[in-house]
Amino acid sequence: MIALTLEQIATIVGGKTYGDSSVVITSAPVFDSRIATKGSLFLALVGENSDGHNFVDDAKAHGATGFMTTKEVKGDGVLVSDVLLAVRTLAAYVRKQLPNLIVVGITGSSGKTTTKDLLASVLSSQAKTVATKASFNNELGAPITLLECDVDTKYCILEMGARHLGDIAALCEMARPNVGVVLRVGTAHLGEFGSVEKIAQTKGELIQTLEADAIAVLGTYDPHTKAMRSLHKGKIIYFGEGTHDDVRAADIEMREARPHFDLVTPAGRDAVGMRLIGAHQVSNALAAAAVCTALEIPIEVIASGLSTADLASKWRMQINDLEDLLIINDSYNANPESMKAAMDSMVLFAQERGGASWAFLGQMHELGAESNALHASVAAHAHELGIDHLVSIGTRAFAEGIPAQSSTTLHYCEDIAQALTLVSHLAPGDVVLVKASRSEHFETLSQGIEDSWKELRQEDKK
Numbered sequence: 001m002i003a004l005t006l007e008q009i010a011t012i013v014g015g016k017t018y019g020d021s022s023v024v025i026t027s028a029p030v031f032d033s034r035i036a037t038k039g040s041l042f043l044a045l046v047g048e049n050s051d052g053h054n055f056v057d058d059a060k061a062h063g064a065t066g067f068m069t070t071k072e073v074k075g076d077g078v079l080v081s082d083v084l085l086a087v088r089t090l091a092a093y094v095r096k097q098l099p100n101l102i103v104v105g106i107t108g109s110s111g112k113t114t115t116k117d118l119l120a121s122v123l124s125s126q127a128k129t130v131a132t133k134a135s136f137n138n139e140l141g142a143p144i145t146l147l148e149c150d151v152d153t154k155y156c157i158l159e160m161g162a163r164h165l166g167d168i169a170a171l172c173e174m175a176r177p178n179v180g181v182v183l184r185v186g187t188a189h190l191g192e193f194g195s196v197e198k199i200a201q202t203k204g205e206l207i208q209t210l211e212a213d214a215i216a217v218l219g220t221y222d223p224h225t226k227a228m229r230s231l232h233k234g235k236i237i238y239f240g241e242g243t244h245d246d247v248r249a250a251d252i253e254m255r256e257a258r259p260h261f262d263l264v265t266p267a268g269r270d271a272v273g274m275r276l277i278g279a280h281q282v283s284n285a286l287a288a289a290a291v292c293t294a295l296e297i298p299i300e301v302i303a304s305g306l307s308t309a310d311l312a313s314k315w316r317m318q319i320n321d322l323e324d325l326l327i328i329n330d331s332y333n334a335n336p337e338s339m340k341a342a343m344d345s346m347v348l349f350a351q352e353r354g355g356a357s358w359a360f361l362g363q364m365h366e367l368g369a370e371s372n373a374l375h376a377s378v379a380a381h382a383h384e385l386g387i388d389h390l391v392s393i394g395t396r397a398f399a400e401g402i403p404a405q406s407s408t409t410l411h412y413c414e415d416i417a418q419a420l421t422l423v424s425h426l427a428p429g430d431v432v433l434v435k436a437s438r439s440e441h442f443e444t445l446s447q448g449i450e451d452s453w454k455e456l457r458q459e460d461k462k
Contacts, residue, residue: 001028001147002094006066009041010078012093013086015068019076023066028148029087031140033059043083044069045140052083084140091143092174101149103175104291107160107168107203108183108219110338111284112137114276114316115183116157118288122305126297127154137161142171155295162202172209179294180206180232181217183287185224186337194368200224207231215294220245221283239290241282247290249282257348259285263303265293270303275310277317277328280341317345320446324428325453326353330435331442334364339378339435346433347385355429356388360419360445362436363395376401383408393419394440416445423452 004012007021026039033055036042042059044052044067056073067077068086080086095101104119106112113134120131130148132141137159149156158175162168172180185200203224207216208231216232219225220240229236239247249261250269259282260273274281285306292302320327326349330342343359350357359382367374379401382390391411392398402410413419426432434446 001026002097002150006076006078009066009068009090013078013080013089015078015080015086017076017078018072021076023076025066027065029068029090029144030059030064031144033062033064036060036062036064038063039065041065042067043087044073045083046070087147088139088143088170088174091146094147094149095174095176098149098151098153101153101156102179102295103146103156103158103177104179104181105158105160105172105175105177105206106181106183106287107162107206108181108225109186109199109203110335111183111280111287112159112161113332114281115181115284115287116159118276118285118306118309119157119291121309122288122292122297122302123155123157123295125301125305128152129155129157131157132159138163139167139170143174146175160206162205165198165202166205168202168205169209172206177206177210177214179215179217179291180210181287181291182206182219182225182228183283184219184221184337186222186335196224200227204228204231210234217287217290217294219283219287235294237290237294239283239286241286247286247293249286252279252282254279254348256352257345263289263299263306265289265299265302267293267299270299272303272306274306275308277319278341278345280338280344281317317342320450322450322453323457325426326431327446327449328431328433329443329446330433331438331440331446333438334362334435336364336367336374336378339364340381342433342435343378343382343385343387346431347387350388350431353429353431355427355431358389358391358422358426358430358432359387360391360393360432360434360442360449361398362393362440362442362445363397365437365439372397372400379408379410391419391422393436393445416442416448419445420448420452423449424456426453 003024003026006017006023010017025041029041029043030036031043031045036059042064068083123129130153132145142158160168160171182203207228212234216236220238238245241249248264250264252261257277258274263270263272289302316332318329375397379398383406387408389409393413434442436442
């Protein structure tokens with residue numbers, strides 16, 4: 001963050017100071033007192049279950065230099081009426097003070113975090129780059145990420161999520177992206193928005209708010225994203241697997257469930273061999289490559305960066321190769337598209353290893369009235385793939401998609417504890433996928449399967 005005194009911050013956000021107003025803030029704000037450091041500004045957010053004002057002393061003990069609060073506390077700080085609004089105002093100010101900063105905004109129904117990680121891998125090899133941590137992409141995460149930038153930062157990559165119409169437009173007003181990326185429009189958060197068309201309208205805010213000299217990067221995987229070309233009068237770069245796309249993949253092969261392809265851009269053609277798991281990673285890689293192409297990064301640098309990139313965000317197609325058992329922990333989040341893509345990858349692994357395929361699946365949230373049908377569509381995909389076992393945990397909605405004579409065996413478990421009893425049915429060479437919406441906490445299921453399998457293998461050796 002650029003250095004600012006509390007007095008300057010108060011002026012920018014329309015607040016007033018208490019304590020020593022000359023104190024200088026040099027680090028991005030934090031709202032978790034445990035990660036406060038010297039030079040940081042602690043944000044005392046008030047939520048349904050906690051009040052940040054109760055953690056001011058802990059933040060100070062960890063090194064926080066100042067506080068942004070809605071009531072005066074002991075120490076040096078800025079008093080505001082709304083901390084969330086104030087931090088966004090502060091981020092907008094800092095953005096204007098960094099005219100040479102290149103901001104890339106990324107949105108889409110799926111793939112945002114992986115695309116961000118891939119793009120950061122390439123851009124950070126060229127210059128100082130700041131990117132959204134994990135998938136911290138909301139009205140708090142985006143401004144805090146932007147505030148991490150300083151005069152030495154060349155690239156800032158912002159994931160932009162949304163819960164309501166207007167959310168992304170507000171983030172764009174603050175961040176003023178130089179490049180806006182829409183990956184695809186799918187069914188994630190369908191319950192929140194009510195229709196795919198409303199989702200498309202929300203994602204399209206990123207393109208619609210771009211300035212004329214900015215660049216729009218659009219995926220060609222669905223009609224809604226392609227139609228966003230009408231929202232921008234400036235330069236547009238398309239990415240996909242079509243022969244007319246500006247950035248595309250040719251000669252795609254899957255080796256050990258990892259994509260290998262030729263990256264084709266207006267600059268030429270170069271080979272990419274990804275470390276990431278799943279055919280769906282190709283579109284994420286192409287999105288990152290399209291941004292780099294827009295930024296005039298050499299194609300050989302792009303191809304090398306995509307080939308060497310590892311995911312920085314946990315629980316996304318994370319491979320745990322145990323003794324005679326492979327667990328794919330993709331428990332960070334789930335929607336119908338990502339569920340199907342994860343199962344596609346699992347099947348490839350099962351074919352190579354020769355064992356049975358087990359999909360431990362939990363509920364996908366925020367799908368609205370179409371929830372049951374969309375869960376059933378995932379199960380139907382499992383049937384079509386010939387997955388051996390589908391373990392439905394905490395929901396019976398998957399059952400409707402499995403035909404009576406299917407080769408896929410459906411198991412229903414009330415909860416994670418019951419699902420773990422099935423570990424005794426696994427055999428050497430099997431492949432397990434664990435996936436559900438974030439709130440289901442399936443990372444505990446993945447760890448439980450791993451621990452139970454290790455115990456079983458130890459008993460077998462006795």
